[in-house]
Amino acid sequence: MIAFDNVAYNYGGGELLSEVSLRLAPGSFHFLTGPSGAGKSTLLKLAYAELLPTAGHVTIFDKDVRSLGRNDVALTRRRIGVVHQDVQFLDHLPLAANVSLPLTVSGKQGNPRDLTDLLQWVGLGKLADALPPSLSGGERQRAALARAIIMGPDVILADEPTGNLDWEMSLRLLTLLAELNRMGKTILVATHDLNLIRQAKAQVAARVLRIRNRRIQLAGADL
């Protein structure tokens, strides 16, 4: 699905990531952890081509990101669902329109029934007409997850999806991600919440990756 081959990334002067190699196999579940500023968000941005590596190769669906034109990047992102910590919506559109935005921009006519089912699945069935500014942090995160999966993406990338949520809401979101993984979706979650990772291991067979000293490594039993 997505592969990093000896990837490095520089922000201005300093090197943030170095010699990063990893493969997200279809149907896999990965956590990516590390201290704040370690480069978790940067690695995710590299994985959906918002950033280009300064060295090495990032391959998305068997295509090197450097070979992708702007339209190719847009088409690729339709196969990748992204959930940000500071989830961004179009504040002038109601929740249902925001969630179905990936369908709208790709010219697809979504089934209203499917949209209703999806909103109910993430527990937002009664908030379809609400405007994003009126939603709580947890509601926004779940709406972001609904938007990320409405196109039936192959991969879901989540950057600190539980960062603004209480423990109960975090578990609920984790359960939704685990369900998606059981449906066959490839999932990568960046988080610094080790308790969440420990909790997840009871639900899914997840591998935990850690960024340390600019390099990525498989986390062991210390978690």
Next chain:
Amino acid sequence: MIASFQALLFSDRAADRVVPPTGHTAWLTTFTAAAMTFLAVFALALSLASGRLAARWSEALANTATIRISAPADQMQQQTDAVLAVLSGTPGIASSRALTNDEQKALLAPWFGPDLPVEALPLPRLIEVTETGEGYDSEGLRQRLLAEAPGAVLDDHTRWRRPLATAAARLNLLGGLSIVLIGATMAAMITLAANAALAANAQVIRVLRLVGAQDDYIAAAFVRRFTLRAVAGSAIGAALGLVGVFLLPPVDEAGGFLTGLGFQGTGWLLPLLLPPIAGAVALIATRAAAFRKLREVQ
């Protein structure tokens, strides 16, 4: 570009809704297009009128000359006959005739009123000369007139015609230049408005890119909004401009320089071309601004 035209022709309400209402920038576009088109209508009227004026002055004066005879009253008729005789034998002269008292009276009426006693005044006699296409030898004619009618002076209109025709041609050029400048100003204003709207919606653009929107889709949403507003504003400006030109004083009242300022015949249809031109200007300006902004977002 084709996608932008398609987006204009085939409205996609869902696509239109992804861009939030652009508030004052949209009104600025409408107002700018209206004001600029209003001015363009007058520039167009000026350009067309000066073009007609240049042609008319050139044609009216090009093949004619005037001979003025100043002589004592008892010699006036004799010298007039002598001049007409010289003219009739001069190659390149198609016809010649002495103006009647009534015609001279009409020429002087704007300055002295209609009751001027022409007969009582020592006015020179005027002879109107019309050339053939080949023209005549003006210097040779002057020499012969000096010999046959010492009081006759040939005026071949050159000293009038050239500056008038030049001035009218310059006016015509200035009118055209004004239209170009107005179009450029409108493009600049719409670009500024579009840039302001795009900057205010940077977050919207980032979200749209994140969920897989292609550049054409995002640009079209902005282009359509600004182009339609420019066309609507321009239509209002063109209508107001046409009313303004229509209400200009008629030729016989205005006279002088303003003679003929306005549109004639099918010329009245020309301002109707301005709204589509404004739309094209807005489309190109907004599309260029949108793609510049989009390149800042991966």
